[in-house]
Amino acid sequence: MTNQLAVDKIKILYLDDERPSLNAFKAVLREQHEVFITTNEQHAYELLDQHRDIRIVFSDQSMPTHSGTDFFEKISHLYPLPIRILVTGYNEDEQHIIDAINRGNIFRYLKKPWSVETLNRIIAEANKSYLTTSLLQQKNSELTEAYAELDKFAYSVSHDMRGPLAGIMSAMQLLRITDDPDERKEIVEIAINSAERLDRYIINLHDYYSIRRGKLSITEIDLVILKKELEQLYEAMANAKQIEFSINLHVEEPFRNDEMAIRLILTNLISNAFKYQKKAGESKYVEVDIEVENGVAVFSVRDNGIGIKEHYLTEIFTLFFRASLDEAGSGLGLYNVKNVVEQLGGQISVASTFDVGSTFRVVLPNK
Secondary structure (H helix, E strand, C coil), X not given: CHHHHHHHCCEEEEECCCHHHHHHHHHHHCCCCEEEEECCHHHHHHHHHHCCCCCEXXXXXXXXXXXXXXXXXXXXXXXXXXXXXXEECCCCCHHHHHHHHHHHCCCEEEECCCCHHHHHHHHHHHHHHHHHHHHHHHHHHHHHXXXXXXXXXXXXXXXHHHHHHHHHHHHHHHHHHCCCHHHHHHHHHHHHHHHHHHHHHHHHHHHHHHHXXXXXXXEEECHHHHHHHHXXXXXXXXXXXXXXXXXXXXXXXXXEEEHHHHHHHHHHHHHHXXXXXXXXXXXXXXXXXXXXXXXXXEEEEEECCCCCCHHHCCXXXXXXXXXXXXXXXXXXHHHHHHHHHHHCCCEEEEEEECCCEEEEEEEEECC
């Protein structure tokens, strides 16, 4: 209980050259709040720097070397969040009030001698203002980040959708002017590949928005059935690219989680393992291990493909990042995977050596 009360205490700083005023201030408030007092301006800066969660700052207007307005003008730039309250022992004229408001951006005046009731009321009002300002700053920061991501998203969507469309349109224009059967077959293949790229991109966009909405549905997942479906899904690709594809199950208990999320994770990781294989490589493989025991599920996807250069490993989960230009990609797949893994309370890691291969490992709680 004592620790909880300490956490809930408001941190307050009071700068004044009159030691009796400081002592009286702290004596009145120390039971309810965490109070810092000082007669020195430089010490006040040090306290603000050490305690970034100070919410309210009081300062006497008439200090030997400066005014309270001067002090507040400085901290309004260095430490903008704390609410500033000016303490004065006499009636200020209108110009002083205007000056304090314009330069120091003060919240309230407190006249000496102050009453405990007035002091508590001002602190309560200042704390509400601090919480509102802090929340607004957080929302503004989130909004700025969201706008930056939206700009990047809009550019990438435009670029990545126009590429496949341009391929399809070019193929159709070529079909108009050629009668050669072999050439027409090649052109149709180009159009099909472009359409498949566009389809994959649209699926990734759908996954992206599904993740952003955060909708999860926890059910028991039959991993044996899921294994068979994945084997069927990648059978044609494995045969066409001469890649040995295998899925190994080790399940000691029923697995409960969001089935669509698990499918998203596995299909993205497996598709990447196929996509980034060496074109001229021999004994190519993609191996998937699924283990469920002791309340934890571990999914591992290994390949002996082109791998990832070490300096890219910390960036591959970033929105729209591509570590390779050898294959067309949206830059959404691994970003989606990481986000859904985190939504499920899990972790994802990667170990990779360039030109040797990669292993992605996902650890999830069994819900």
